[in-house]
Amino acid sequence: MTGASAWSVALVGMEGAMVEVEAATGGGLPRTVLVGLPDTALYEARDRCRASVAAAGLGWPSQLLTINLTPASLPKAGTHFDLAIAAATLASVGVVHRTLLGSTVLMGELGLDSRVRAVRGVLPALLAARSAGFERAVVPASQYREAALVKGLTIWPVTGLKDLVAVLNGCSLLMPPAQSEHPTEEIEDGGGDLDEVIGQQEARFALEVAAAGRHHLLLRGAPGCGKSMIAARLPTILPALIEQEALEVTALHSLAGTNPAGGLITRPPLSAPHHNVSMAAMVGGGPRIARPGAISLAHRGVLFLDEAPEFPPRVLDALRGPLETGTVTIGRSQAQTRYPARFQLVTALNPCPCGMADDPSGRCTCTPQAVMRYAARLSGPILDRVDVHQRMRPLTSAALLGSRIMPAAESSSTVAARVADARQRAAARLAETPWRTNADIPGSYLRRSLPAPSDAEVLEEALARGRLSARGVDKVLRIAWTLADLAGTDRIGASQLRAAMALRRAET
Template structure:
């Protein structure tokens, strides 16, 4: 009887759990048994691994093979365990030495001919392996650019199972080393410029405020007034991701299978645009077994744009409410709870009514149809949107254009300066933007003078504003103060923030 051990990683969301894989080769009925709550894809790995071993010029043991994946009560799925299963069986059968397996995590899917195929989630898996104290990692050669983002591990890439077997036999040259790290990530291609948007001074100003403070925006206006153009240009106003933010965003994109060897690191804020046919599972995440990341997680630290928002189902839109508050999504499924970060800026765009004429006087919608259309944006959802802007019709927009619109570079410079002021102010508390500051902190530690908040007190007394709305007005007021380069908001800043929230309907 022989026993060998190796390591792999099970992913739950972007959190990884090291899995110890044991192989016992001994007497008994010739069969291969896999224990440890494997799903269908993992259960099929027995046949894939057998074929890969045979086609790599090695023999599968002609004895009873028992494979155990521990923790045994943890559901496990996917094909990323193939490489570890093959190596641990060969080591237990004494076909290869087992001295190098302890402390080594092996990740990769095996083709029937022994090729090591790339898998999703390599980055978060290696981060979990590093936290668990594992020293080395062997991953598919195609995943080396992504894997090299994790420091503190001796990293190797394998193209075939034979390469890994050669390494286990002591041939270090059989595996590929990590690529040389560049000093800077590749520059993102220039996006569309803000100067392309003609007119719309109120909407342009709201976009600048949103970028400076990380606030959510609702754009309401007739078709062709520039709602989509403005939303697409918001990303260009945002600062590049910090090192920690880039790793967090890249981990999500790795689990979603969106990374490529050419761009292994997501260094710029992502932009995700949705169509009205998007399901709730595609929006917030879902799937059988353990949930996969949805659009809200793919937009983490970036912009989520929902065009024609009133065409979406009310249930889909209301599913955004929790992640807008918490900055993460928690999805419960049969196999456990997956947690995905989802701190994004939401941009909603909608027409004022179903017929959406260029001018309001041409609207043919009956009041009930108009109300049924607008009620898709529920009160609780709108209460979480800081800036609500009504877009001008095309005719008025063209007539109002008297000067050259500001390009993205000019506006972005003001945004970066305001973001720097906010970051320095909140650094001791761990907040990056004004939109992340909790309401209690704004009302206690950073309480404004009574004369500055009189207009909010009046709105609360009249029932025109909720407590959440008051907190969001204070956050916008701090952003307006940062753009004006003042130490704290004045009464005018608070009044301007409240005016943004009152622009709900055209």
């Protein structure tokens, strides 16, 4: 028997494991056998690769061909193994040299016409290959921009199987496509601007506080008052992602196939699933190896739940763990998958089923029992994890008609500058700790290591009257520190405590 091998990557969550694709010919009747725990899409690769090789005018082995994906105990899924299977097979029959295959990782799906098509997960796969010591990578030409984000690897983009044969045989004529001349160009978001929001000064301030301290936010108000518009603009006032965070977020979206441009995502993402979302779509799922869900796609950004009471209770309760740990772990029959999910939660809801409870015209037709049942759809543990509660009032005709003559509202860039300054103050205060934002500070450190409030009588009075629980004290202190950071002070006083309590209380 004669054989050869090539290398690809098996992805289990964000982790990549190197897979050696071995191809051996001879020893039996003419057929192709694929072993090594492939899923359905991968098992069909033997037929795709054979048709693709024929379309390129190359010869497929006419005797028994055994393809082994090792380690055999590791589950493997996806179509990105096609290029490695084709390369190992062609090397086993002498069509391509074996010299470069030992230090080259191959990613790409083959079409029946021998074209190389894009696949998911190129970025995390190549990061794993670089860590494993590989020097080169062959990827679909359409994904050169994404692959070039991995520094330290020589990237060879190919458009078809003939290109693959040429480059493995030492041809250096291939060049990156014209549209990929700037592979690391940053991807900006298009979430609108905060100056488009009419009125709602209290809600704008609550949004700024939430951004400065990375606090979770709840917006309650009648339909049309601007809840969704304000929530969608939160990413526009958040600080840009640092390089490591940007790579992590881009890798997640590469796995999910939600970054077709392939560039580096430098702005905090916004994930806004519909309220009929399934559990698998929210937290991640799949039959064998789970894919990232909406909460992971909001990693380092914002998860916005519009009409939050309409979400299934099981789906909402599934957020409790990720809100605390910043990760989500999904167990499947063949693999346990872990994805990062450190997001900022923003929920929006109406005050009642018809939404008109806050309307001064008195058009609400809901009974008190119906209003209570509607509010109870958000469980106590979820509400307890939301720091800032903001009630939004319906817009008046004066605010709507006077928007042409009133001074323009502050833009996202203006607010973002204040948020960035507040984040820097918090980071400097927490420089000796693993935390960087006020929302992340545990209660023990908050009470013992940070300066005590200059006037704690406000908290004592609220505790004595039952307006604040012991757990609520920590949340008020976190918000108060954020208010102090926005104000540029190093201590929290009575004014910050009162304002924090107002932002914390749901009836505000």
